[in-house]
Amino acid sequence: MNIELLSKRTEALHKDLADLYQTASVLAWISPELQPQAFQEILSSAKMAHLAMEELRQQNEELIQTQNLLQAECEHYQDLFELAPDGYLVTNADGIIQKANAAAAKLLNVSKQFLVGKAMINFISLEDHQHFRSELNQLLQSDTAKELVMRLQQRHDEFLNAALRVTVVRNQQGKITHLYWLLRNVTEQQQTESITIQNESDIIQNRQLYKYSKGENICLRPRVIWYVHQGVVKLSTFCETGEEVLIGLAKAGMVFGSSMTGLNIYQATALCDVELVSFSEAEIAASPTLNHSLLLKINRRLQQTECLLFNSGRLHVQERLHHLLQLLKQEIGETVPQGTRLSVRFTHEDIASACCTTRVTITRFLGILEQLGKINFDSQNHIILKD
Known part of the structure; x- marks a missing residue:
């Protein structure tokens, strides 16, 4: 029963009570002493019902207003999902696609309607199937987002290299309800990185190599960035108790330096025989190619440090x-x-x-x-x- 119908029936009840009062006042067999008390109680109950009706009407209006706000909010987020520049997919725990935005459909060169209900693995190249299943099984055992680089199969057997960032969503009981997938075409990016790495190799070949033996502490000079050409460097600090804390591992192709940290105590130690190349901050700032190349390396270090921080x-x-x-x-x-x-x-x-x-x-x-x-x-x- 809706509020308007209940309101009309309440008004009809008031009218019926008024008619009843008029009728009872002319009936001789009803004691005049009982009439005021009985009708007073009936009218009092009717007023309470009317007040309750008004309160319900107000609550109903507030609910309608809240519902309209929620509807607007849902439409807003639906627009964000639909119009996002990157591809987004929502699947169940088995990888069956439940929702897809326009960018995902365009990336895979199919319609959104065709995507819904299909298994995610259908769009992975055949040679990556085993790797995809293995990575997905590991992902389902953890709560951390993970990025996979796979070859996606488009319509008409065309392929592209894509980065798939997957996030697991669980309910309060810990059961997996959804997987959120962010899809990005990284084919052009990989080509750019390949060119950048080649230029970077040329730059390194013309520079002095600094060699450190296993166990040696590496000198951290101000405003100097070290690039690891070979080996692995342990980056650590010390807490108040004097215990060493690992904060990163710089392997070949990564960078480190005292200007890249805000820690007062920062130490770099060669875990094996290493070869390093140094760059000053001034020359990095003056060279767009060098700047871009080292930025990619810094990003890898940042991702690694975040993993260590989360794990701790x-x-x-x-x-x-x-x-x-x-x-x-x-x-x-x-x-x-x-x-x-x-x-x-x-x-x-x-x-x-x-x-x-x-x-x-x-x-x-x-x-x-x-x-x-x-x-x-x-x-x-x-x-x-x-x-």
Whole structure:
């Protein structure tokens, strides 16, 4: 029953009560003493019903106003989704597409109606299917967004290189409800980066190489950016208790320097024999090519540091260790017959500082992982992660 109909019936009730009062006043068999009290109670109840009706009417108007605002807000976000310059898809946990915007349809060269109900893997090139499934399974076990670079298959068997950033959405019970996909065509970007890297190699070849042996501290000069030509450099600081804290790993193709941090204590140590090239901030600012090249390297360092920062906030040490090993596998892993070997040997103290725990705890957990067959060590004590 809607509010208007209820209001009309309330008004009709008032009229009926008035007619009843008139009729009762002329009936001789109703005691005159009872009439005022009875009708007073009836009229009082009628007034209360009328007030309640007015309150309901006001609440209904507020609800309609709120509904209109929500509708406008939904339309606003729908427009943002639909008109976004990048492709957006919404899928269920199995990767079945539920929503798609115009940019996604244009990127895949199909209509939006055709996309809905299709499996996401249908638009992945056949040679990337196994890799896509593996990455998606890993993603479903975590709560962090992840970016995948895949070859997407367009209509008429045309292909493009795309970056797929995937975010997992869970309900209050922790069950996956949706996956959000951001799609970007990176074919031109990769071509530009390839040209940039080639120019960068030319620049490096004409510069002096600075060599540091394993375990040496690298001199951090003001307004100088170091570029790692070969090897891996550990970047760390020290907390108030004197314990070392890992804040980054600069591998070949990455940059570091004292001007890139706001920390008062900042230390760079060669984890193996390294070769470095230096650039002054002045020459970087004067060269657009160099500026662009090093900006890409800084971005990689930033992403890595954010991963380390997020990992340090995990509740359990086992989780911190697991995700650190996965990050190291991604950053400095090399394929060997037994699995993935970390190209640099880390001490238990190094791993403990990155996991915000003690060396004894890391030694115990690494022992457990080795007993479970998830890791082992080579003759030089490099960790090998089993695939």
